[in-house]
Amino acid sequence: MKRTYLLLAVLSVSVASNGQAPMFQTFRDRWVVNSPSVETLPQRKLDARIVHRFGDLAGDAGGWPTMYGLENASDVSLGFEYGFTNTLTFGAARSKGAGPLRQLVSGSMKWRLLSQRPGGAPFTVTLFGLSTVSTAGRSEDPSSINYFEVFQHRLVHHVSLLAARRLADRFSLQLSGGVTHRNVVPAGEVNDLFHAGVSWRWQVSRVLGIIGEASVPLNGAQAPFDRPEGNTYRVPLGLGFEFDTGGHVFQLNFTNATGILPTDYLPYTRTDWTEGQFRLGFTISRLFNL
Amino acid sequence: MKQGIMVAVVCLMGLQGLLTWQACTSDELPAPTKPAYCDTISLTTYENGIRSVITNTCAYAGCHDGGTGIGPGDYTGYQGILPHLVNGSFQERVVNQQDDPVLGMPPDASVYAESRQDDLTEREFQVLQCWLLEGYPE
Numbered sequence: 001m002k003r004t005y006l007l008l009a010v011l012s013v014s015v016a017s018n019g020q021a022p023m024f025q026t027f028r029d030r031w032v033v034n035s036p037s038v039e040t041l042p043q044r045k046l047d048a049r050i051v052h053r054f055g056d057l058a059g060d061a062g063g064w065p066t067m068y069g070l071e072n073a074s075d076v077s078l079g080f081e082y083g084f085t086n087t088l089t090f091g092a093a094r095s096k097g098a099g100p101l102r103q104l105v106s107g108s109m110k111w112r113l114l115s116q117r118p119g120g121a122p123f124t125v126t127l128f129g130l131s132t133v134s135t136a137g138r139s140e141d142p143s144s145i146n147y148f149e150v151f152q153h154r155l156v157h158h159v160s161l162l163a164a165r166r167l168a169d170r171f172s173l174q175l176s177g178g179v180t181h182r183n184v185v186p187a188g189e190v191n192d193l194f195h196a197g198v199s200w201r202w203q204v205s206r207v208l209g210i211i212g213e214a215s216v217p218l219n220g221a222q223a224p225f226d227r228p229e230g231n232t233y234r235v236p237l238g239l240g241f242e243f244d245t246g247g248h249v250f251q252l253n254f255t256n257a258t259g260i261l262p263t264d265y266l267p268y269t270r271t272d273w274t275e276g277q278f279r280l281g282f283t284i285s286r287l288f289n290l
Numbered sequence: 291m292k293q294g295i296m297v298a299v300v301c302l303m304g305l306q307g308l309l310t311w312q313a314c315t316s317d318e319l320p321a322p323t324k325p326a327y328c329d330t331i332s333l334t335t336y337e338n339g340i341r342s343v344i345t346n347t348c349a350y351a352g353c354h355d356g357g358t359g360i361g362p363g364d365y366t367g368y369q370g371i372l373p374h375l376v377n378g379s380f381q382e383r384v385v386n387q388q389d390d391p392v393l394g395m396p397p398d399a400s401v402y403a404e405s406r407q408d409d410l411t412e413r414e415f416q417v418l419q420c421w422l423l424e425g426y427p428e
Contacts, residue, residue, distance in 0.1 A: 152315045
């Protein structure tokens with residue numbers, strides 16, 4: 001794990017940013033539904049973000065009694081991101097959390113290593129890192145993940161490499177791979193959870209884009225291959241509508257993931273589209289000049 | 291100026307890498323152990339101790355009654371509950387999410403007005419949890 005971080009750090013330093021403005025905007029926002037996109041903020045831009053995921057739209061926890069999930073909140077996140085340079089963005093957020101770890105404070109870093117442009121790199125490549133700390137109270141049960149025997153057990157780290165290309169005038173595709181490291185896991189689970197992801201964006205009109213994503217865990221109990229009976233983990237799948245109103249981006253989405261952050265929804269998604277356990281969500285992103 | 295920013299950024303990256311390095315462990319929790327109170331409860335089966343709890347708190351008219359009730363499944367018999375025992379959703383909603391007023395079962399009356407009781411009694415909860423840990427015998 002430490003070797004992976006070192007390798008990625010060396011890689012990110014060795015590929016120096018070229019300082020030229022990229023010719024292509026691959027995605028409109030820095031995030032797709034829940035997954036990070038290759039986009040970074042322009043220098044000295046502050047992005048204030050409000051992210052909300054409602055409760056199950058259908059299934060036994062949805063329907064009319066909960067106004068199709070609108071009366072519940074699976075997860076809520078408030079945060080900001082700041083562009084230190086055109087290729088480097090740092091962020092911080094406070095999230096409710098939807099998995100067993102709650103009351104999350106997170107810090108993120110995004111470094112765009114390559115930018116797709118005519119006559120230049122065919123892809124945009126970005127390195128993304130995220131760490132979260134749970135600030136929830138301690139459990140008295142030693143078998144609970146909230147027992148927090150040491151402080152490090154409150155932490156979860158995530159690093160991924162994102163590669164995207166604007167394939168056509170109105171269509172972009174992103175592939176990603178990464179690892180989520182949990183310092184402590186329930187009995188029988190893996191600390192390093194690898195995943196592969198795909199995201200896409202179709203620009204329908206000047207204002208409206210349709211986005212989608214899937215993040216597939218590749219190992220451990222979360223992997224969707226040969227699941228034993230009783231394994232309730234599911235692959236997070238999201239679909240959304242993105243409205244660019246000029247000053248801000250407003251996104252309406254549907255996803256089975258209850259958590260917002262990759263450190264939450266990659267290891268802990270147990271909700272199933274086919275059981276009606278998907279939810280409406282929205283993201284508001286507002287840019288400020290600093 | 292630009293060079294200064296890059297130096298600051300590289301230093302910041304180095305600091306973050308160092309913090310991440312130092313903040314990594316790879317630990318695994320012990321398997322859940324049977325609570326001590328299970329030793330004081332003689333082996334409970336569905337027919338001997340569980341049916342009455344489920345009938346009173348889940349399988350009544352309007353809820354998990356297998357008819358027009360709002361709750362999924364037919365909890366009036368063991369075979370109707372079994373799929374939810376096997377896929378873990380019973381454990382999740384009744385035990386793991388017991389403190390959640392909406393998702394925790396039974397639901398609070400503030401969420402579902404016809405709910406007979408907001409929570410299982412302490413004894414009912416303990417009996418159900420021990421039964422689940424024993425592999426929910428019929």
